[in-house]
Amino acid sequence: MRRSYPLFCxxxxxxxVTWPATAASRSEWKAGVATVDITxxxxxWMAGFAARKKPSEGVARRLYAxxxxxxxxxxxxxxxVTSDLLxxxxxxxxxxxxxxxxxxxxxRDAILFSSSxxxxxxxxxxxxxxxxxxxxxxxxxxLEYTAALQDKxxxxxxxxxxxxxxxxxxxxxxxxxxxxxxRTKKETGYVISPNPAGPVDRxxxxxxxxxxxxxxxxxxxxxxxxxxxxGGDNYQIxxxxxxxxxxxxxxxxxxxxxxxxLGCGGDANPDPRGTMALVDTHGASLAAAVDKVLAGxxxxxxxxxxxxxxxxxxxxxxxxPREEWQARLKSKDVYQQRHARDMLAILDRxxxxxxxxPYPIQVVRFGKDLTMVALAGEVVVDYDLRLKKELGAExxxxxxxxxxxxxxxxxxxxxxxxxxxxATSMIYYGQPGPWAPxxxxxxxxxxxxxxxxxx
Ligand SMILES: [Zn+2]
Numbered sequence: 387m388r389r390s391y392p393l394f395c396x397x398x399x400x401x402x403v404t405w406p407a408t409a410a411s412r413s414e415w416k417a418g419v420a421t422v423d424i425t426x427x428x429x430x431w432m433a434g435f436a437a438r439k440k441p442s443e444g445v446a447r448r449l450y451a452x453x454x455x456x457x458x459x460x461x462x463x464x465x466x467v468t469s470d471l472l473x474x475x476x477x478x479x480x481x482x483x484x485x486x487x488x489x490x491x492x493x494r495d496a497i498l499f500s501s502s503x504x505x506x507x508x509x510x511x512x513x514x515x516x517x518x519x520x521x522x523x524x525x526x527x528x529l530e531y532t533a534a535l536q537d538k539x540x541x542x543x544x545x546x547x548x549x550x551x552x553x554x555x556x557x558x559x560x561x562x563x564x565x566x567x568x569r570t571k572k573e574t575g576y577v578i579s580p581n582p583a584g585p586v587d588r589x590x591x592x593x594x595x596x597x598x599x600x601x602x603x604x605x606x607x608x609x610x611x612x613x614x615x616x617g618g619d620n621y622q623i624x625x626x627x628x629x630x631x632x633x634x635x636x637x638x639x640x641x642x643x644x645x646x647x648l649g650c651g652g653d654a655n656p657d658p659r660g661t662m663a664l665v666d667t668h669g670a671s672l673a674a675a676v677d678k679v680l681a682g683x684x685x686x687x688x689x690x691x692x693x694x695x696x697x698x699x700x701x702x703x704x705x706x707p708r709e710e711w712q713a714r715l716k717s718k719d720v721y722q723q724r725h726a727r728d729m730l731a732i733l734d735r736x737x738x739x740x741x742x743x744p745y746p747i748q749v750v751r752f753g754k755d756l757t758m759v760a761l762a763g764e765v766v767v768d769y770d771l772r773l774k775k776e777l778g779a780e781x782x783x784x785x786x787x788x789x790x791x792x793x794x795x796x797x798x799x800x801x802x803x804x805x806x807x808x809a810t811s812m813i814y815y816g817q818p819g820p821w822a823p824x825x826x827x828x829x830x831x832x833x834x835x836x837x838x839x840x841x
Pocket of ligand 1: 612
């Protein structure tokens with residue numbers, strides 16, 4: 387739902403009146419940051435790996451949600467929320483957006499939710515429903531955690547808005563070496579295994595926020611690699627390489643808030659992976675890449691800030707008939723069984739399965755110098771590489787895992803190749819089937835439409 391507020395409109399119409407003639411009037415931007423601890427207080431089921439058999443056992447590294455609030459000289463605001471979570475599903479994100487919208491007079495297009503996709507964080511409500519077998523106590527712990535998380539994210543967004551102060555923004559790019567394509571072709575089909583010859587994007591996008599006197603206040607960075615150095619055998623809460631990178635930067639630059647966004651890393655894993663030592667290695671390597679960009683020549687960004695948020699219906703391939711789901715109830719695979727049970731329940735309730743998913747896309751333009759495209763779901767790298775080719779890599783930032791993490795977003799190529807990202811993962815996510823091959827054109831077409839709207 388969209389709202390317009392008299393104050394908001396006034397600031398758009400009368401920029402000269404609403405902007406005071408002080409030192410701030412020379413500043414193109416205001417920025418504010420805030421951080422809140424979202425570490426689970428009690429043992430909780432951990433998100434991302436189906437093989438786990440018990441709740442978390444202790445905390446190896448604390449989890450945070452952070453907010454970066456930006457305001458241009460017309461008073462247009464955007465709040466970017468980042469988090470050490472597997473992802474915000476729609477059912478968790480939208481009530482938060484409603485509350486932030488009401489309390490701070492922000493439209494939906496001015497609120498962006500992003501997650502690091504750590505697989506060593508808590509399960510949140512209504513995500514990957516076929517993956518976990520939660521008992522009553524664990525399900526209650528997840529509900530309790532999710533409610534507290536929603537309160538904390540509303541608070542952190544508000545705290546960042548209260549922190550708004552004159553700032554300058556600049557953009558630069560670096561590179562980190564550890565993302566490797568993880569789809570390998572075997573005789574039986576595509577499996578998850580490092581594929582150094584496969585497509586990957588190792589670029590690190592860096593947005594620098596400086597306050598009065600050029601003091602570094604915040605750094606927002608984006609990298610396209612699954613945040614899964616640690617595997618399903620880890621039972622300690624941990625923010626993985628993205629958390630280590632943020633903490634390393636915050637330690638090296640006291641007083642600075644470092645915020646991580648995940649790019650289109652749906653089909654990339656850190657390589658090598660599997661140990662706590664490797665988490666630290668990859669985190670340090672990403673932090674070093676960011677530091678190198680901060681120390682080099684960065685391009686200064688000017689306004690105006692222009693956000694847009696819309697949904698497009700991504701098409702599923704035709705779903706199997708009821709008899710097929712009934713047959714799958716007898717599958718030896720427990721996940722197939724649960725999925726079939728859930729699909730039959732939808733068929734009983736609605737008479738049919740959904741033929742598409744209302745997929746959110748958010749685009750934020752920073753003047754002529756940067757277009758930030760925030761895609762939902764676990765987006766494979768083909769989307770990122772194609773958008774950079776079609777829209778110009780030097781002015782484009784593409785993130786995945788934003789606003790609604792509800793499925794992998796395979797490209798036409800990946801849909802046709804099959805494998806985990808294309809097919810098997812849809813079972814865990816409780817979706818009615820793989821995407822239709824047209825998914826790529828529909829998604830890319832909508833991004834172009836939104837980008838044109840902001841020209
Ligand atoms: Zn994933």
